[in-house]
Amino acid sequence: MINRLLMELEQLRQKLNQHIKKLSKPRYLQKSKTFNFLLSLTVAVIVTAFGITTDWTTTETPTLTDKVLWTGNSVDSGNLRVQNNTEIPTLTDKVLWAGNRIDSENLLVQNNTETPALTYKTSWIGNTVGSGNLRVQNNIEAMYVAPDGTVYTNSHWDEAGNEAGIYKDGKVIGSLEDTHGWSRGGGKAVTASSKYAYIAMTQGAGGNKKEDYPPEGTTWYCVRRYNLLGKPAPFSNGRGRDKSMVITSTKSEVTGLATVENELYVSDFAANRIRVYDTDTMKELRSFNVPNPGTITIDRQKNLWIIQSKKGGKPAKILHYSQNGKQLPQQIADVVEPTAIAINHQGKLLVAENGPRQQMLIYDIKSQPVQVGSFGSKGGIYAGVPGEVRDLKLYGLTGVGTDASGNIYINSNGFNRSGTDLRKFSPSGKLIWRSLGLIFVDNADADPKTDGVDLFTKQEHYLMDYSKPAGKQWTYKAYTLNAFKYPQDPRLHTSPDGTFFRRIQGKPFLFLTDMYSSFLQIYRFNPATDGKIAIPAGMFVGTNGDKKSITGTWPPHQPKQGEWIWRDGNGNGTFEKNEYDISKDYPYLGGWWVDSKGDVWKALRTQDGTGIRHYPLQGIDSKGNPIYSYSSMEKQTTPSIFNDLRRIEYFPQTDTMYLSGFTVDHPAFGDDTKVAGSEIARFDNWSQGNRTPRWRIVIPYDTTGKREVATAAISVAGDNVFAVTFKTAEVYVYNATTGAQVDKLKPGPEVGGESGWIDIPYGIRAFRRSNGEYLVFVEENWKGKVIVYRLAG
Numbered sequence: 160m161i162n163r164l165l166m167e168l169e170q171l172r173q174k175l176n177q178h179i180k181k182l183s184k185p186r187y188l189q190k191s192k193t194f195n196f197l198l199s200l201t202v203a204v205i206v207t208a209f210g211i212t213t214d215w216t217t218t219e220t221p222t223l224t225d226k227v228l229w230t231g232n233s234v235d236s237g238n239l240r241v242q243n244n245t246e247i248p249t250l251t252d253k254v255l256w257a258g259n260r261i262d263s264e265n266l267l268v269q270n271n272t273e274t275p276a277l278t279y280k281t282s283w284i285g286n287t288v289g290s291g292n293l294r295v296q297n298n299i300e301a302m303y304v305a306p307d308g309t310v311y312t313n314s315h316w317d318e319a320g321n322e323a324g325i326y327k328d329g330k331v332i333g334s335l336e337d338t339h340g341w342s343r344g345g346g347k348a349v350t351a352s353s354k355y356a357y358i359a360m361t362q363g364a365g366g367n368k369k370e371d372y373p374p375e376g377t378t379w380y381c382v383r384r385y386n387l388l389g390k391p392a393p394f395s396n397g398r399g400r401d402k403s404m405v406i407t408s409t410k411s412e413v414t415g416l417a418t419v420e421n422e423l424y425v426s427d428f429a430a431n432r433i434r435v436y437d438t439d440t441m442k443e444l445r446s447f448n449v450p451n452p453g454t455i456t457i458d459r460q461k462n463l464w465i466i467q468s469k470k471g472g473k474p475a476k477i478l479h480y481s482q483n484g485k486q487l488p489q490q491i492a493d494v495v496e497p498t499a500i501a502i503n504h505q506g507k508l509l510v511a512e513n514g515p516r517q518q519m520l521i522y523d524i525k526s527q528p529v530q531v532g533s534f535g536s537k538g539g540i541y542a543g544v545p546g547e548v549r550d551l552k553l554y555g556l557t558g559v560g561t562d563a564s565g566n567i568y569i570n571s572n573g574f575n576r577s578g579t580d581l582r583k584f585s586p587s588g589k590l591i592w593r594s595l596g597l598i599f600v601d602n603a604d605a606d607p608k609t610d611g612v613d614l615f616t617k618q619e620h621y622l623m624d625y626s627k628p629a630g631k632q633w634t635y636k637a638y639t640l641n642a643f644k645y646p647q648d649p650r651l652h653t654s655p656d657g658t659f660f661r662r663i664q665g666k667p668f669l670f671l672t673d674m675y676s677s678f679l680q681i682y683r684f685n686p687a688t689d690g691k692i693a694i695p696a697g698m699f700v701g702t703n704g705d706k707k708s709i710t711g712t713w714p715p716h717q718p719k720q721g722e723w724i725w726r727d728g729n730g731n732g733t734f735e736k737n738e739y740d741i742s743k744d745y746p747y748l749g750g751w752w753v754d755s756k757g758d759v760w761k762a763l764r765t766q767d768g769t770g771i772r773h774y775p776l777q778g779i780d781s782k783g784n785p786i787y788s789y790s791s792m793e794k795q796t797t798p799s800i801f802n803d804l805r806r807i808e809y810f811p812q813t814d815t816m817y818l819s820g821f822t823v824d825h826p827a828f829g830d831d832t833k834v835a836g837s838e839i840a841r842f843d844n845w846s847q848g849n850r851t852p853r854w855r856i857v858i859p860y861d862t863t864g865k866r867e868v869a870t871a872a873i874s875v876a877g878d879n880v881f882a883v884t885f886k887t888a889e890v891y892v893y894n895a896t897t898g899a900q901v902d903k904l905k906p907g908p909e910v911g912g913e914s915g916w917i918d919i920p921y922g923i924r925a926f927r928r929s930n931g932e933y934l935v936f937v938e939e940n941w942k943g944k945v946i947v948y949r950l951a952g
Contacts, residue, residue, distance in 0.1 A: 278951040281907030282629035284614065284621050285578075285598035286944040289630045290911025293331040295596030296321045297943050299570045299579045300347045301359075301454075302558025303416075304501065309387075310568055310581070311335070312558070313349035313358045318599070318915065318941050323349065323358050325389060326581065329592030333389045337401075341366040346380075348426070348454070350416040352438060355392055356385045357423060359413035362399060370400045373409075380408040382416065382425055384441065394441045405441045407434060415465065417455035419482070424463060426452035433465070433484065447484025454499055458524060459506045462487065466497050477510065477528075491528050494520065503561040507531070511556035511569075515643050517541070519559050519569055534567060534588065541644070546620075546637045546691030550582075550590040554638055566591065574642040575651050577618050578943075595635060596943045600674070600918060603936040603945045604660040605926040606667065611934050615639075615660045616945065617671050618650060620691060625949070629909035632947075637691035639669070639682075645732040648695050649680045652713045656938075657921030663757035664779060669693045674919050675832060676748040677701055678709075679759065683783045695732040696784040698725045699759065699774075702746040724789065730782030742789040744772070749820060750806040750920060757785055762807040762818070770804050771795040798842065798850040803827055805836040806920070808875050809845065816845035817875050819882075825857060828864050833920060835870045836860065839880060841898065854898035858882050858891065871917035874935075877927035877952075883937055888914035890923065890935060890948065904935070904948050915941020927952070 288294035301313040310326040313335075322345030323335035335358055338345050342363025349358045362379040366372035373379050381404040384392045391403035398404045407413050408429050415426030422444065423436040433455070434446045453466035462481050469475040477491040477500065491497075495514025503509055508522040517539020521532035536542040540554035555577060558570035565586035572579065579596035597619050605611040613636075614621040620637035640650050649655070655671035655678075662668075669682040678700045682693035700708040702722040709717060714725070714734035721743035728738045749762035749770070757776035764770070773793040777786040797804055803821035810816075818840050821827040825837035837860035840852040859882075861869040871885040879901070880893040890904035906914045914937070917923070922938035931952020939946045 279902075279904055279907075280629065280949045281909045282632055282947040282949065283910055283939070283944040284603060284623075284633040284947060285595070285601075285616070285619070286942065287593075287595045288331060289909060289944065290913060290942065292319070292321070293333065294319075294321070294942055295331060295579050295581070295594045296324050297578065297596060297599045298557075298572050298576045299324075299581060300345075300557050300572065300576075301349045302499065302560060302568070302570050302581075303350045304560030304562055304568045305351055306563040308562040308564075308566060308568075308583075309351075310560075311349050311351050311356050311358075312570075312581075313347065313360075314345050315347065315361075316344060318943065322360075323389075326594060329583070329594060331594070335383075335385045335389045337391060338383075341400075342372075346412055348413050348416040350418055350423075351387065352418040354387070355438060356387055356389070357382055357416050357418070358385070359416060360404075361412060362404065366400065371398055371402075372400070377409055379404070379406045380410070380412045381406050382413060382423070382436070394439075397441065405436060405443075414453045414468070415455040417457050417463065419457045419461050422482070424455050424457075426455060426465070428452060428468075433463070433480070435482075445484070447480070449478065449480065449484075454497075456500045456502050456508070458502050458508070464500055464502075464508060464524075466500060469496075477508075479524075489524065489526075489528055491522065493530075498556055499558050501560040503567075504563055504565045509559045509561070511559045513556045517553050517556065519553070519556070519567070534584075535569070540571075540638050541641060544690040545641060545644075546639055546689075548635050548637055550584075551588065554580075555642075573618065573638065574640060577638070577640070597635065598939075598944050600654070600656045600938070600940050601945065602656065602658055602919065602922055602924055602938045603947075604658045604924045605934060605936075606660055606662070607926070608662050608665075608667075611926050611928050614936075615669060616658055617655050639691055639693040641689070641692045644689075644692070645695055647714060647733050649678075649698060649714075653678065653680075653709075655680055656919045658924070659753045659921075661753050661755070661757060663776065663785060666779070666783070668696070668757070668785065670751075670753045672751050672921065676750055676920055679751045679753075679761075681785060683785075685783060694727075694730075694783075696727050696782075697787070699723075699751075699761070699787070701748045702744050704746060724787055726780070726784050726786065727782065728780070728784075730784070740788055742792075745770070749804045752807045752809060754809050754811055756811050758809075758811070759787055760807050760809055762804040762820070764803050764805070764820075765797075766802050768797055768799075769794045770797040770801075771807065796850060798840065798852065800824070800838070800840065800852065800855065803836065805834070806873050808873070810875070814844055814846050816842040817873070817880065818842070819858070819870075819873050821860075822855075825860065828861050831861060831866060831869065833871065833918070834861065834866070834885060835873050835882065835920070839873060839882065839893070839898075841880075841895070856880070856893055856898045856900075859884050872920055872922040874921075874923045874925040876925035876933060876935075877931075879925070879933065881923055881925045881935055883917050883923040886916050888917055888937065888939075888946075890937065892950075904950075906939075906946060910939075910942075910944075910946055913942070914939050914946060 283289045296317045298314050299312045303311045312324045314322050320339030321334045322338040325333040342365030344361045346359030360383050364373045364375045383404045386392045391401045393402035411429035414428045417424045421438045423438050425434045431450050432446045433449050435444045451468040451470050453468045456464050465478050467476045479487040479489040498513040499511035501509045508524045510520040512520050519534040522528045523531045535553040536551045540552045554571045555573040557572040560568045567584040570581045581594045583591045601616045603614045603616050606613040618640050622634045622636040655673050657672040659670040667684045671680040681697035683696040705720050716736040718741050724740040745763045745765045747764040749764045752760040759774040761772040774787045800822050801820045805820040808817045820836035822838045840855045858870045859868045869885040870882050873882045878895050880895050882891045892902040918940050924936045926934045933950040935948040937946040
């Protein structure tokens with residue numbers, strides 16, 4: 160009965176479809192209302208008859224032998240192929256649903272057209288300001304504090320072009336503009352008068368040849384003049400495109416700036432001279448000799464105090480000169496590493512001591528300088544609980560100063576340019592405000608033991624409170640690098656940027672890799688001896704042809720060629736001669752992975768069929784270091800669908816492998832080393848030898864060589880696979896079971912709807928919390944933060 164009725168319905172449907180097609184033509188659009196009424200009546204009668212005849216109260220489920228209907232795309236039942244449809248399909252002998260194209264031969268999932276929205280919010284960590292042009296810069300290398308508390312800064316580089324910032328009352332109120340692009344960069348000196356601000360900067364030859372730029376192969380090391388609002392202030396005979404620069408040198412950068420009355424004093428390091436310019440005309444008035452001159456400040460007697468930078472075996476000093484260049488007898492020689500100086504409101508000399516003391520030292524300079532005080536905890540960030548962030552614990556000092564009211568300003572930049580930490584204190588030492596810009600080419604990962612409450616980047620530890628508003632959830636908890644106890648820490652000598660945080664046998668470990676996947680660094684923690692510090696424990700490096708894996712003199716005792724594994728056998732964080740395991744392998748790395756058991760995986764970009772390396776964890780030694788060796792390394796077969804493997808993530812609990820790279824079906828355009836490839840594939844029962852994918856996803860990839868569309872990184876967590884694109888920073892979310900796309904995330908209004916490019920191969924890291932919520936961390940290099948997406952579970 161049902162089959163007969165369905166046949167009749169099909170005949171009626173075909174007739175109705177013919178009428179509808181006619182009506183869609185222009186000449187039928189004005190047909191009478193009679194036909195429309197009859198059409199509606201017919202449909203009503205059919206529906207009523209169907210409802211009565213089928214008797215829905217029956218307890219037996221009827222068998223529909225002809226058709227099963229979904230909304231979406233058409234699937235050929237013979238080959239399970241879902242076609243992309245731009246309109247509602249007509250009813251044929253097909254099974255229909257909304258989804259992706261699936262080829263039964265290779266289980267390829269691609270071209271998603273429907274993405275039901277997930278509920279998500281956007282937040283961030285690592286920068287006090289989450290969006291906009293006025294946010295805390297990547298790092299501050301020089302600082303000047305005006306009497307009214309306005310802070311002018313300078314640095315060599317800021318990704319968003321804010322090399323020279325202006326801060327006041329805990330806010331970024333402006334910048335000294337146009338320091339970025341056209342071969343420009345900032346520098347390491349800044350000062351201001353009541354009328355102008357001045358910065359050291361560099362100008363290369365990359366500009367318009369019709370304008371004033373240096374010739375090819377030449378760099379100008381300049382002083383650039385601005386008004387106090389940050390606009391360039393040109394002058395007669397000024398150089399550069401807008402005539403606001405004076406060229407000091409073509410050999411080395413300006414290392415110090417100071418003004419008194421109508422004179423500007425400039426440290427020309429290469430020439431070993433102090434040059435003096437008229438602040439109105441910017442003409443050079445005179446110069447005098449000072450060996451290795453650095454930062455300058457002016458005392459109440461209008462004399463100069465100048466840091467004489469250390470050179471070779473000669474230690475640094477702070478020297479005293481008259482305005483005319485006569486060296487005065489006073490000097491300070493008991494500071495290990497002076498990095499900044501200033502005169503406070505009482506006429507005392509403030510010195511940033513960046514040696515082991517990590518303090519601001521205070522000198523009475525009325526006669527022979529005498530230290531009369533200090534500010535900050537002795538030992539800085541390493542006092543008390545090493546690495547724990549406290550108000551008075553400083554680290555990597557680059558700037559000191561006071562305003563007319565005696566408030567104290569100090570910038571800590573960490574070590575190896577870790578990031579900006581600008582603080583203002585009352586004269587009594589109480590913290591008034593703090594501006595943080597801690598992230599540059601970095602990403603975060605979560606501690607599974609604390610369910611994502613503790614987050615780690617390459618040098619920082621954050622504590623999260625997810626009940627708070629976006630951008631207010633994070634607290635800077637610890638700085639995990641100890642530059643004095645572990646001077647060979649790889650973070651001081653390389654540029655890591657991808658973070659894996661793991662609990663191995665219940666113990667915490669930090670793994671770091673870099674922009675080109677050339678190494679994997681390993682760190683352990685021992686709170687009893689090192690507080691919050693991540694202790695160097697091991698390192699993998701790749702083969703670099705017939706050369707050393709890492710050029711230069713670091714690390715000591717490095718093998719002359721091949722690749723190596725270093726393990727800190729005696730626990731002192733130093734690379735010793737007998738601590739290397741040596742091998743030689745294919746030089747081109749695709750990616751690293753550390754699974755939940757602590758096994759290390761490496762994907763090689765080889766086409767020889769055995770491009771996967773598995774380093775099973777051999778245990779943890781008596782010093783707390785994980786043990787890996789080449790003798791226990793396994794070479795595993797690369798699935799035949801891949802011809803250029805880029806990323807690898809293995810999950811031992813389910814024996815599931817996720818791989819991405821370029822495939823035979825979707826090859827690479829050129830040799831872009833950073834991207835994740837053209838496809839992601841899931842393999843079940845990996846350890847049993849299965850190399851047939853459960854599914855394959857075609858992800859955004861470059862087909863033009865312009866990288867306008869490309870996937871930078873992938874991450875798997877819980878029931879989802881996440882992939883982020885290179886230039887657009889869009890996060891694609893796929894179902895880990897089926898490969899179907901379920902959403903696409905973009906930066907929300909909390910971060911101004913903006914993001915920079917994803918520059919690193921591990922620019923996305925996902926974590927599923929115990930309540931089902933997903934945390935997705937995405938590198939945001941442009942504005943100096945990590946974006947955090949929170950998705951409902």
